[in-house]
Amino acid sequence: MAYCYKCGVELERGAPACPLCGASVPTDCVEPETPARPAYPNFVHDPEYGDDLSGPERRRIALEILSLALGLAAAASVVIDLADGGLAWSRFVAAAVLGVWGVCAGVIALWKRPGWAAAAAASACSAAMVGIDAAGGWRGWSLAVGLPMAAAVALGSFAVGASVRKSKRRGLNVAGHSLIAVAASLCILELALDLYADGRIFLRWSLITAASIVPVSLLFYYMHARLLRGADLRKFFRL
């Protein structure tokens, strides 16, 4: 009969270690001829596991639902517009719906590759803006403002995603990274708008916004590093 020399409790026949303190049982105390059968199975079996869908299955179903919902919305717009006398406003709706579909489908299909997903979303978004611009009589804003903005958002998302992946503890530092990315994107947006409208760069509101946002992100970094000691957000808010 084996006892734990630390806890003083009796152990199951053949137990290699004490379940309370982890202290190993000296080999001469283990009875290898008649080891006790484990009290619990060494596998997890719960009814819901059988019902679980795999990741690709979930993504395929999500893509189907998304395509059906957006397709119906676009078709309904076109039909109503046609009944109203011809294709007018529904061209904008169709281009916007295609853009939304492209962004979502890119993210769903490339879920495991965030870099590629961000690039696909930016491309779909840019294509949608070009489509809307063309539907409205081509003024060129989609190339001058839309493309830089989509690229800035994609790069910002990619940078945040990469930094989150690298960080050991993900908490308020994620909010800090996101705010910095938003500030940078706004600066790029104003830069593109200035170039498109006046042909010269004079940053105003984006710098004011950045000056407001950056201290908040610094506060988040401080809270993450010092006050919450890197607490996980899900645990912090008991999600």
Added chain:
Amino acid sequence: MNDRAPAFFRLQLTLAEDVNLVALKAALEKLARRFPLFHVELRRGAFWYYFERNDAPPQPMADSLYPMQKPEAGKKGAHLYRVRAHHNRLALEVSHVICDGYGGIALFKALTAEYFRRCGLAVPCEEGVFDLDAAPSPEEWEDSFARYSRPGLPPPPPQDPSWHIPGALLPRGTIRITTGRLSVAQLLAKAKGYGVTATVYLAAHYLAVLQEYQEDEALASGSSGDAWRRRTKPLRLEVPADMRRIFPSSTLRNFSLFLEPTLRPRLQRFEFPDILKIVEAQMALGLQRGELARIISRNVEAARSPLVRAMPLPIKNAFMRALNDIYGDRMFSGVLSNLGAFKLPAILRDRVLAVDLIINTSPIIKQTVAAISYGDVFSISIGSLCESSEFERRFLTSLVKDGLRVKVESNIPPRR
């Protein structure tokens, strides 16, 4: 229903031989007619959850490394109990939504007796084994809380939040079960030596261990002297008590309330004999008929309030979850449930070797202690969501230090 901590409890038998699944399946089929209370599914209504009859017997299923997880409760066609088998272990996992320990034991004894009948034994209907050929009595699903509610009684005083064991949680969907088995005769002799019951003795040990744990945590966090005591929280246990002993009832539905033995380390450090006296006195006071009646009345009247009744279910769920966090789990440092002696007809004495009771816990309380005895084996199972097995070590070794011989097993090895 909380996925992180499903309100399930589990009764398990260790048999002399491996479980015969054919006999078990046949026994389950026979239970459905005699126990209509258990053959229901939980449906979501506009204002309340409600039960819908489901006469299809549940199928026995394989046991799992982590019991009482991923309940199907709430799904269409899903029962609120399940029967599991693994080698020579037969287990019943029941949701607290339908019954308490008394109801669970009644179902489990009936299942066990019928199982052995299907294996060829003539098991009589004695020692609390229900006759499966008799008609079910409507009293078995009576809401006894409603029967004994007396509107107008003053509500019980509010409690302050209690201290909880700190530490990281195990991954979602897992639980560590550590079972210690000891001699009933030794335990009763030890408790009698202190002049108390086994439940008071275990509760006192539980509180003494929590007190020591709290002190060690305070010292580990850099506190010195007794300054930390001024801001420390009380240690309070939730000890379920069967109301049928005080308010006559034969319902199988929930009819238990909690006693709340409490230590206030802010006042002083308590020695074990002091803790025994405090727990015994508080539990005796908590079992006064009037004290219990006002708790019953508060709970029943709250459910009858027009405001609560008119509240849509999603809002009610969020509201109740918040209330449970504030006035439920946060009030208690731990749970100690002692179901007492589990008796079976004499013919089964050599065929059933051990009985264990395991209750689930919540991420706030983190660990529960559940006890049951069978023959001369007293089983104490600690269900824990803590990564560290420090509480289990402290609790079971405190019994060893008090002179009791404890044999230990666990479903997963310790992480410290």
